[in-house]
Amino acid sequence: MKIAVIGAGAIGSVIGGLLSKAGEDVTLIGRKPHVDAVNRKGLVLEGECGRIVIKVKAAENLDFKPDLALLTVKAQDVESSVRKMQPFLSSTQIVTMQNGVQSDDQAAGLLGKENIISGVVTFNGQFLEPGKASYSIPFSKTALLIGEPFGNKGNRLQTLSALLNKAIGTDISEDIRAAHWTKLIWNLQTAVPAATGLSYQDSYQYPKVRELTINLLKEGLKVIKAAGIKTADVPGFPMEPIETMAREALPIASTLLKKKAESLGKVPVLGSTLQSIKRGKSTEVDYSNGEIVNLGKKAGIPTPVNSLMVELVHEAETTGKFLTVDELARRSN
Known part of the structure; x- marks a missing residue:
């Protein structure tokens, strides 16, 4: 499975980096200074699990069709980011991870409700410098909630939860909008x-x-x-x-x-x-x-x-x- 993390700042780098460490095929999509540092020296993560350096791919732009996209841009950048990368995201499963309550509807308006899963991030992440981020909870605890913002879509949440739990503690929410x-x-x-x-x-x-x-x-x-x-x-x-x-x-x-x-x-x-x-x-x-x-x-x-x-x-x-x-x-x- 090819995974793209779109908007790899603090949160995206932590989740994407730990998925890569777990053996998944991950590409971080981010700004040039961060991308260059990650490609040159690896991604450095600091937190309760200590300091780790992770080999993970990074690029400034999405140029392939991922099987799964984690959308970790800021809330104000959702529409512009999705529009820019829309040619590569048709029929791709998208997990929104923004603060606020508008991102699911914005992404669905461009990519279709059936492709959107919603995430609520529950850990603190900090972007320290290009190539380096920190997190502030032990990852044995729940760090992410996922849910269906537009209704039931079979068992895909269970499949996604199993994948994400390789990196961070992930639970399923019965009412992700309320969360x-x-x-x-x-x-x-x-x-x-x-x-x-x-x-x-x-x-x-x-x-x-x-x-x-x-x-x-x-x-x-x-x-x-x-x-x-x-x-x-x-x-x-x-x-x-x-x-x-x-x-x-x-x-x-x-x-x-x-x-x-x-x-x-x-x-x-x-x-x-x-x-x-x-x-x-x-x-x-x-x-x-x-x-x-x-x-x-x-x-x-x-x-x-x-x-x-x-x-x-x-x-x-x-x-x-x-x-x-x-x-x-x-x-x-």
Whole structure:
């Protein structure tokens, strides 16, 4: 089986690299500096399993028809990437792995619903430099959920799960769309490190930042409930802590959030949004916090906190500058 990983940044490189290590025929499709480094020195992965160097093929463009394509580009790049590679993807099984809730429909509009499987990534990956990435959970645990966004397609999920489990812990979701919404609610927080330039661990040392984050989550939860949207527990992203923080008084909720940050460990967790800004790339904020803003407008619910965070993240994208904690507090009042 020929496997193409389209958009081999942090997540794509980790999954594709580990599949190659397991003996699968994998080609990483990515940007030239990363491709050149991988072809020259191999792919370096660092994480709980130690440091490994993997021999894996890499190319800037897809020039063959894969049997399976893992689509790991950012949410804002789905349509353009699929259009560019569409001649090689007809009738190919595609696994979308974006944050947000739009990618399945976007890919299906170009490639057909019958070819789309949806994935929810539950591990943290970080692109360190060309040819090098890291991951932050042991791969004996569930790192990926897969499901059918458009209904049952026989036993293909079982076949795909068996393949992916050679590399990372993979489970099957009975409601993958609900799982995507759960992760979206959790990912509203990624705007906070993106605004401050600090890791989650450092950001949440400040009570003012924790209060802002709690209001951010409460607002998102209120909007999706008003819209009648279902959620489903995702490994590493259970809904119960979000529900509890939304229900409890601020001092209790703030303590819970601080403990959650402390549980992340000593390695700084930046979140995908801040990583994109530091690399000079556009972010997925319009597909996370922006999704809540748009849904709030449809439901007639104000979303001042998420609207502010969309604004602040776009400012950081444009200027490359971050706010101090005091500046963030002033902007949020």
